[in-house]
Amino acid sequence: MKTAVLMIDLQNAYFEDPALASRRESVVEAANLLIRTATAAQVPVLLVRTEHQRDRSTWTLSMLDDDQGFIFEGSEQASFLPGLLTDGLESIVKTRDSAFFGTGLAERLRRDGVERLVLAGVATHNCVAQTAADAFAHNFRVVFAKDVIASTNEDYAGSMLQILSDEYRQPVLGRGAIAELLAGARER
Numbered sequence: 001m002k003t004a005v006l007m008i009d010l011q012n013a014y015f016e017d018p019a020l021a022s023r024r025e026s027v028v029e030a031a032n033l034l035i036r037t038a039t040a041a042q043v044p045v046l047l048v049r050t051e052h053q054r055d056r057s058t059w060t061l062s063m064l065d066d067d068q069g070f071i072f073e074g075s076e077q078a079s080f081l082p083g084l085l086t087d088g089l090e091s092i093v094k095t096r097d098s099a100f101f102g103t104g105l106a107e108r109l110r111r112d113g114v115e116r117l118v119l120a121g122v123a124t125h126n127c128v129a130q131t132a133a134d135a136f137a138h139n140f141r142v143v144f145a146k147d148v149i150a151s152t153n154e155d156y157a158g159s160m161l162q163i164l165s166d167e168y169r170q171p172v173l174g175r176g177a178i179a180e181l182l183a184g185a186r187e188r
Contacts (some may be wrong), residue, residue, distance in 0.1 A: 001115045001116050001141070001185060002112070002113045002114050002115055002116070002185065003043050003114065003115070003116045003117070003118060003181070003182065003185035004043065004044045004045070004046060004109060004112070004114045004116075004117055004118070005034060005035070005038045005043060005044070005045045005046070005117070005118045005120065005145075005182075006046050006048055006099060006117055006118070006119050006120065006121070006131065007031060007034075007035070007045060007046070007047050007048065007084075007120050007121050007148075008048045008099060008119065008120065008121030008122065008127050008128055008131060009048065009049060009050055009121050009122050009123070009127050010027070010028070010031055010047070010049075010080055010081050010084055010121050010122065011049055011050065011071065011077065011078060011079065011080055011081065012076055012077050012078075012079050012080075012081060012082075013050075013070065013071045013077035013078065014122045014123065015027075015081060015122075016077075017152050019151070019152040019153070020122060020123075020150055020151075020152055023150050024081060027081075027122075027148065027150050028081050028082075028083045028084050030120075030145075030147040030148045030175070031084060031085075031120060031121075031148050032083070032084065032085045033147075033175065034118075034120055034145055034147075034148050034175075034178065035085045035089070036085070037178070037179050037182055038118075038182055041182040041183055041185060043118075043182050043185050044090070044112070044114075045089050045090075046089070046090050046091070046092055046105075047080065047086060047089050047090065047091045047092070048091075048092045048094060048099040048105075048121070048131075049078065049080065049091060049092070049093055049094070050071050050078075050093075050094055050095065050127070051071055051072070051073045051078050051093050051094075051095070052069055052070060052071055052072055052073070052095060053072070053073060054069060054072050054073075056069065058095040060095075060096065092105060096130075097126050097127045097129075097130035097131070098127070098130040098131050098133075098134040099127070099131040099134075100131065100134040100135070100138060101134070106138045106140075109140065114140070115140065115141060116140065116141040116142070116143065116185070117135055117140050117141070117142050117143070118142075118143050118144075118145050118178060118181070118182070119131060119132055119135075119142055119143070119144050119145065119149070120144075120145040120148035120149055121148070121149060121150075122149070122150050122151065122152075123150070123151045123152055123153075123157070124149045124150065124151035124156075124157035124160060124161060125151055125153060125156035125157045125159075125160040126151075128144070128149055129160045129161075129164060132144070132164050132168070132170055133164070133168070136168045136170070141170075142164075142168070142170040143170065143171055143172075143173055143178070143181060144161060144164075144165075144170060144171070144172040144173065145173065145175075145178050146172050146173060146174050146175075147174060147175050147178075
């Protein structure tokens with residue numbers, strides 16, 4: 001089954017939160033290992049990032065309500081985490097939690113024959129979960145890379161992964177199982 005890896009929101013802004021700041025190094029290390037594994041298996045890796053415009057045109061309702069913008073295009077907050085392998089990888093810009101909303105991602109994946117996604121990044125209970133739910137709605141199979149997802153609220157994250165795993169049959173796999181899955185994706 002043709003597979004792609006989505007790295008979601010591995011950006012400086014999200015790791016300003018103390019709950020994620022302490023995990024930054026380990027997440028980057030695990031993400032780089034996944035990127036290397038996917039690249040070796042000739043599985044495409046897409047870097048998904050959030051960016052907003054200062055003119056408020058891309059702001060979410062909560063940003064508008066609070067009159068507080070976030071992750072502006074070209075800012076240090078919008079930059080990928082230091083040390084993250086990004087050279088030669090395609091980047092997709094989003095303005096909402098789901099990587100599918102307003103990005104043309106579904107069409108791109110279908111054009112490339114992708115049927116399954118390996119999801120990694122932050123935050124488990126927000127952007128990763130919303131992308132997973134939308135992937136299901138678009139008939140893409142999803143696997144979560146357990147070692148490369150993180151959240152600001154582990155209780156929410158655990159509950160969300162349990163729901164998505166049970167209801168949408170989206171398994172949560174560790175490093176070894178992901179490596180096997182990617183190696184098998186290359187052979188098809």
